[in-house]
Amino acid sequence: xxxxxxxxxxxxxxxxxxxxxxxxxxxxxxxxxxxxxxxxxxxxxxxxxxxxxxxxxxxxxxxxxxxxxxxxxxxxxxxxxxxxxxxxxxxxxxxxxxxxxxxxxxxxxxxxxxxxxxxxxxxxxxxxxxxxxxxxxxxxxxxxxxxxxxxxxxxxxxxxxxxxxxxxxxxxxxxxxxxxxxxxxxxxxxxxxxxxxxxxxxxxxxxxxxxxxxxxxxxxxxxxxxxxxxxxxxxxxxxxxxxxxxxxxxxxxxxxxxxxxxxxxxxxxxxxxxxxxxxxxxxxxxxxxxxxxxxxxxxxxxxxxxxxxxxxxxxxxxxxxxxxxxxxxxxxxxxxxxxxxxxxxxxxxxxxxxxxxxxxxxxx
Numbered sequence: 001x002x003x004x005x006x007x008x009x010x011x012x013x014x015x016x017x018x019x020x021x022x023x024x025x026x027x028x029x030x031x032x033x034x035x036x037x038x039x040x041x042x043x044x045x046x047x048x049x050x051x052x053x054x055x056x057x058x059x060x061x062x063x064x065x066x067x068x069x070x071x072x073x074x075x076x077x078x079x080x081x082x083x084x085x086x087x088x089x090x091x092x093x094x095x096x097x098x099x100x101x102x103x104x105x106x107x108x109x110x111x112x113x114x115x116x117x118x119x120x121x122x123x124x125x126x127x128x129x130x131x132x133x134x135x136x137x138x139x140x141x142x143x144x145x146x147x148x149x150x151x152x153x154x155x156x157x158x159x160x161x162x163x164x165x166x167x168x169x170x171x172x173x174x175x176x177x178x179x180x181x182x183x184x185x186x187x188x189x190x191x192x193x194x195x196x197x198x199x200x201x202x203x204x205x206x207x208x209x210x211x212x213x214x215x216x217x218x219x220x221x222x223x224x225x226x227x228x229x230x231x232x233x234x235x236x237x238x239x240x241x242x243x244x245x246x247x248x249x250x251x252x253x254x255x256x257x258x259x260x261x262x263x264x265x266x267x268x269x270x271x272x273x274x275x276x277x278x279x280x281x282x283x284x285x286x287x288x289x290x291x292x293x294x295x296x297x298x299x300x301x302x303x304x305x306x307x308x309x310x311x312x313x314x315x316x317x318x319x320x321x322x323x324x325x326x327x328x329x330x331x332x333x334x335x336x337x338x339x340x341x342x343x344x345x346x347x348x349x350x351x352x353x354x355x356x357x358x359x360x361x362x363x364x
Contacts, residue, residue, distance in 0.1 A: 038132030141240035210323035
C-alpha cells in the first residue's frame with residue numbers, strides 16, 4: 001500500500017468536536033496512544049456491504065447490509081434476500097411487492113451495484129479493512145472498547161451483527177484524533193509491483209473520484225499464526241468478547257474436528273471439554289487438553305492471545321476505511337474480484353405474496 005495525492009479543493013471540510021465528558025476523554029486519550037504506537041498499517045483488502053439513502057436525507061446514508069462481505073456479489077446476494085423477505089412479509093400492496101420483486105429479479109441476473117426501490121436508493125459500498133501494527137504486534141482490543149459486565153459464553157445464542165443502525169454522515173463532527181486519522185488516510189491506496197496494474201489504476205482513480213474517507217466503527221476478528229504470517233480465523237465481530245467467544249468455539253469444537261481428534265459426526269454436544277472430562281488417558285485426550293487449557297484461559301482472563309497446538313491465536317482490532325465522493329460512498333471497483341455470478345437463490349413469489357415452491361428451477 002502507498003499514499004497518493006488528493007487535491008485539497010475536492011475535499012469536504014472536517015468539523016471537529018472536543019470530548020464533553022470524562023469517559024469520552026479517556027477514550028480519546030486511548031485512541032491517541034494507539035495511533036502513536038502504530039508504526040505501520042496492515043491492509044487486508046476490501047470488504048463490501050449495502051447502504052441506503054432515503055429521499056431528503058442527503059448526504060447521509062444508512063447501512064442495511066453489514067460491511068463485512070469479501071466480494072461484491074456476496075453483498076448483492078444479501079440485498080437480494082433483504083428485498084425477498086420484504087416482498088413476502090412487509091409489502092402493503094401488490095404495487096409495493098411488484099417493485100420489490102423487480103429488484104429481486106434484477107439481482108438474480110445482473111451485477112447491479114445501485115438501484116432505486118420504493119423511492120429509496122440502495123448501493124453496494126466498498127471499504128478497506130486494515131489494522132495497526134505497533135511495537136507489540138497487531139493491535140489488540142483497547143482498554144476502552146466495550147466489554148460485557150458478565151460475559152455470555154453460551155454458543156446457542158447468536159452474537160449481535162456489526163453495523164446495526166449505522167448512519168454514514170460525512171459532515172458529522174468528529175474528535176481531534178479521529179480527524180487526524182481521517183486526514184492521514186485520505187491518500188491511502190494500492191501501489192507497487194506486487195499489485196496488478198488494474199488494481200493500482202483503480203486505486204489511483206479513487207483518490208480523485210472519492211477523495212474523502214469515513215472511518216467505520218472498530219470491529220474484531222480472530223487471526224492465527226503458525227508460520228511467518230497471520231491468517232484470518234474468523235469473521236468480523238461487533239465486540240472483542242464476541243471474537244473471543246468465536247475462538248472459544250473454534251478451540252473446543254471445530255479445531256479438534258479439523259485435526260481429526262474428534263469425529264465430525266460425533267454429535268454437536270461433543271467437544272474437547274466433554275471428552276477431557278471423561279478422564280480418558282490417551283494421546284488424543286492430551287492434545288484436546290491443550291485446546292481446553294487455551295479456551296479456559298480465554299474465559300478466565302479475557303485474554304486477547306492464546307496458543308494451542310503450535311498456533312498463536314490473536315484477537316485483532318480491525319478498522320474499515322470507506323472512501324467518499326460528491327455522490328456518497330464508493331462502490332465496487334472494476335478490478336474487485338467476484339466469487340460467483342448472480343443467481344437465483346430463493347423460490348419465486350407472486351404479486352399476492354404467495355411463495356411458489358413448485359416453480360423452483362433445477363439450479364436452486
